[in-house]
Amino acid sequence: MAVSVSLSYDLHTHSTASDGTLKPTDLVDRAHRDGVQVLALTDHDNTAGLAEAESAARQYGMELIPGVELSVTWEGKLLHVLGLRIDPSHRPLCEGTERLRELRRKRAIKMGEQLAMHNVKGAFEGAQSLTSGGMVTRTHFARFLVNNGYAARVQDVFKAYLKPGKPGFVNVEWAKLDDAVGWIRGAGGYAVLAHPLRYRLTASWMRRALTAFKEAGGIGIEVVCGSSTPEDIRISAELARRHGLLGSMGSDFHSPDNNWVQLGRLSELPAGVEPVWSAWRTA
Numbered sequence: 001m002a003v004s005v006s007l008s009y010d011l012h013t014h015s016t017a018s019d020g021t022l023k024p025t026d027l028v029d030r031a032h033r034d035g036v037q038v039l040a041l042t043d044h045d046n047t048a049g050l051a052e053a054e055s056a057a058r059q060y061g062m063e064l065i066p067g068v069e070l071s072v073t074w075e076g077k078l079l080h081v082l083g084l085r086i087d088p089s090h091r092p093l094c095e096g097t098e099r100l101r102e103l104r105r106k107r108a109i110k111m112g113e114q115l116a117m118h119n120v121k122g123a124f125e126g127a128q129s130l131t132s133g134g135m136v137t138r139t140h141f142a143r144f145l146v147n148n149g150y151a152a153r154v155q156d157v158f159k160a161y162l163k164p165g166k167p168g169f170v171n172v173e174w175a176k177l178d179d180a181v182g183w184i185r186g187a188g189g190y191a192v193l194a195h196p197l198r199y200r201l202t203a204s205w206m207r208r209a210l211t212a213f214k215e216a217g218g219i220g221i222e223v224v225c226g227s228s229t230p231e232d233i234r235i236s237a238e239l240a241r242r243h244g245l246l247g248s249m250g251s252d253f254h255s256p257d258n259n260w261v262q263l264g265r266l267s268e269l270p271a272g273v274e275p276v277w278s279a280w281r282t283a
């Protein structure tokens with residue numbers, strides 16, 4: 001009897017090069033321990049963790065896919081675009097992500113100022129001290145506020161301080177969709193729209209977003225995320241099929257502290273969804 005052997009994929013994870021709490025080596029160790037065979041490291045707007053992750057993965061004979069998660073502003077909305085199998089030395093990608101990190105530095109200072117006006121003192125310095133390498137994300141602000149008793153959980157900080165309309169929110173024009181997908185493709189990579197249901201788009205905005213994403217050169221969407229319900233997976237799979245997009249799967253792992261999102265703990269891609277890795281396995 002033929003036995004089909006499928007690899008365990010996790011194509012969306014974070015390290016200390018963005019807002020994850022594990023160093024790239026520790027992330028790879030943990031992924032290996034948890035049975036992941038193909039791991040993509042996809043830090044926000046940063047590829048600085050990839051070299052370390054690759055050398056750790058080599059020791060285990062694991063496949064490490066170099067990736068990135070780019071912050072995009074499209075029609076005034078924030079989208080996250082994953083680049084998988086990128087060459088991190090591609091100049092336009094390096095310059096693009098450097099600009100995004102510069103926007104982040106300026107944003108973090110403003111966030112600190114706005115929070116100070118709402119009686120949260122020292123938030124910029126506090127958030128920065130929780131980073132390694134100094135890339136400050138909203139997650140670092142959230143952890144600082146939790147550590148200092150402003151809220152019980154990170155999600156509560158987002159709700160009360162960091163979402164649009166809240167005191168710590170600073171609006172930023174991130175990369176343009178066409179530019180972000182262009183950098184990924186120029187770097188030899190595959191562009192995948194991350195967690196499509198997290199943007200809370202109406203059906204018609206979703207249609208427009210996926211059409212624009214495909215026109216820009218995007219080839220896939222994340223159908224299975226670490227936090228997906230069976231209904232989320234069904235809806236995302238239907239979007240993939242309807243728009244002729246490949247399906248990806250990734251936990252969006254940030255930290256071992258989050259018990260309900262762990263490495264490689266993912267449902268299978270539903271039937272009828274072509275996996276994103278078929279794009280490079282046959283290439």
Ligand code: AMP
Pocket residue numbers: 019044071136137138139154155158159254
């Ligand atoms: P930034 O890219 O700096 O604006 O930060 C966005 C990051 O914050 C995301 O990648 C998530 O890791 C985290 N995040 C966003 N919204 C929430 C939320 N409601 N609860 C917890 N974490 C969140």
Ligand code: MN
Pocket residue numbers: 014019044139254
């Ligand atoms: Mn994040």
Ligand code: MN
Pocket residue numbers: 069080194195
């Ligand atoms: Mn994201």
Ligand code: MN
Pocket residue numbers: 012013014069252
């Ligand atoms: Mn992510």
